Amino acid sequence: MPKMPSMIHFCLPPSLNYSICQRQSEFQVVLLTYAIIRSMKILGIETSCDETAAAVVEDGANIMSSIVASQVDIHARYGGIVPEVASRQHLITALPVVESAMAEAKVAWQDIAVIAVTIGPGLAGSLLVGVNVAKAIALAQGLPLIGVNHLEGHIYANWLGHSQPVFPCLCLIVSGGHSDLVLMTGHGQFERLGRTRDDAAGEAFDKGARILGLGYPGGPAIEAAAKGGVPSLPLPRAWLKGSDDFSFSGLKTALLHLVQDKGLLDAPLVAEAAASFQQAIVDVLVTKTMQAAERLGVRQILLAGGVAANKTLGNYITRHSPVPVLIPPPNLCTDNAAMIAACAYYHFQSGKIDGYDIDIVASLSLG
Numbered sequence: 216m217p218k219m220p221s222m223i224h225f226c227l228p229p230s231l232n233y234s235i236c237q238r239q240s241e242f243q244v245v246l247l248t249y250a251i252i253r254s255m256k257i258l259g260i261e262t263s264c265d266e267t268a269a270a271v272v273e274d275g276a277n278i279m280s281s282i283v284a285s286q287v288d289i290h291a292r293y294g295g296i297v298p299e300v301a302s303r304q305h306l307i308t309a310l311p312v313v314e315s316a317m318a319e320a321k322v323a324w325q326d327i328a329v330i331a332v333t334i335g336p337g338l339a340g341s342l343l344v345g346v347n348v349a350k351a352i353a354l355a356q357g358l359p360l361i362g363v364n365h366l367e368g369h370i371y372a373n374w375l376g377h378s379q380p381v382f383p384c385l386c387l388i389v390s391g392g393h394s395d396l397v398l399m400t401g402h403g404q405f406e407r408l409g410r411t412r413d414d415a416a417g418e419a420f421d422k423g424a425r426i427l428g429l430g431y432p433g434g435p436a437i438e439a440a441a442k443g444g445v446p447s448l449p450l451p452r453a454w455l456k457g458s459d460d461f462s463f464s465g466l467k468t469a470l471l472h473l474v475q476d477k478g479l480l481d482a483p484l485v486a487e488a489a490a491s492f493q494q495a496i497v498d499v500l501v502t503k504t505m506q507a508a509e510r511l512g513v514r515q516i517l518l519a520g521g522v523a524a525n526k527t528l529g530n531y532i533t534r535h536s537p538v539p540v541l542i543p544p545p546n547l548c549t550d551n552a553a554m555i556a557a558c559a560y561y562h563f564q565s566g567k568i569d570g571y572d573i574d575i576v577a578s579l580s581l582g
């Protein structure tokens with residue numbers, strides 16, 4: 216049984232205070248009943264990598280505010296994320312971002328029911344800032360705290376807005392650090408089928424862009440460059456037959472060799488290389504996802520993570536899938552706090568509330 220905070224009073228009338236309930240279980244019933252009859256606003260906080268984000272989400276779907284302070288310009292000059300710089304930047308921006316999220320949603324602390332925060336996976340120093348800010352607010356305001364797995368959060372971006380995911384569904388999480396194929400049979404029920412054995416899809420885009428001199432972050436840069444090219448260069452695909460795992464490091468090395476062989480690339484050749492590289496990643500992601508979807512007989516496919524913002528991937532998977540494909544809008548594919556609040560809403564519904572002693576888990580996985 217999770218430890219319950221002793222001073223919970225959030226948006227409950229005083230007569231329903233935790234202190235007057237005899238047992239924790241009794242109080243949880245009160246919380247759940249109250250949440251059913253009254254709309255529930257959750258403040259989400261996300262600092263797992265290089266985005267400081269806060270959002271207020273109502274009933275797990277309605278985004279009242281979503282603020283993302285990106286550090287991309289700071290890290291771009293290094294060609295990738297510098298962890299120490301990221302955590303220091305989170306320290307500077309965390310509280311102003313939370314204040315902006317509250318102001319934009321036009322809510323006061325008594326309107327907030329739960330504080331949700333990403334506990335992992337991610338950069339330890341970055342996660343620590345978000346978790347400690349969330350703990351401090353929860354303690355000061357006497358609010359329950361829910362720790363969220365960042366990857367689960369990415370999946371729950373599909374519940375924001377008006378979309379209606381159905382179970383069982385197959386989730387393809389393609390982000391800066393992960394390429395996971397996950398079977399989801401219910402809220403909070405995950406089975407990881409496959410993962411990347413080396414580079415993640417987003418990491419491959421970032422490294423490929425660096426090889427082509429396209430800058431950081433690489434995914435949007437390669438997507439933009441690819442618009443002017445035809446995917447005609449022969450680049451390898453790692454199918455890893457009989458497994459739902461992925462591998463992209465061989466593709467990256469092949470691109471490097473191609474560039475070295477051709478010498479200085481002119482703009483048309485960069486476009487052709489970008490289009491060919493992007494198509495190789497998309498081919499593998501879509502083919503392997505289709506194979507797993509058909510084998511498992513899922514009812515839907517959910518895309519999640521930054522790479523899910525890629526239009527070529529979205530169009531290709533939608534065209535080839537035998538079942539409906541849900542893709543969050545681009546701003547909800549990349550890191551944001553609305554997805555963390557949406558995920559926490561379903562934790563709360565199933566009675567999963569954490570104690571104020573939650574800690575970060577930098578290497579947290581899903582399923």
Ligand SMILES: Nc1ncnc2c1ncn2[C@@H]1O[C@H](COP(=O)(O)OP(=O)(O)OP(=O)(O)O)[C@@H](O)[C@H]1O
Nearest residue numbers: 390391392393417432433434435521522524525550
């Ligand atoms: N349009 C796009 N096409 C391809 N890749 C993209 C696109 N937009 C963003 N990306 C990639 O998505 C990644 C960022 O996604 P995200 O914010 O989900 O990753 P992360 O949070 O750093 O990693 P993780 O979620 O695994 O911890 C980057 O690698 C970026 O290049």
Ligand SMILES: [Mg+2]
Nearest residue numbers: 390391549550
């Ligand atoms: Mg992410």
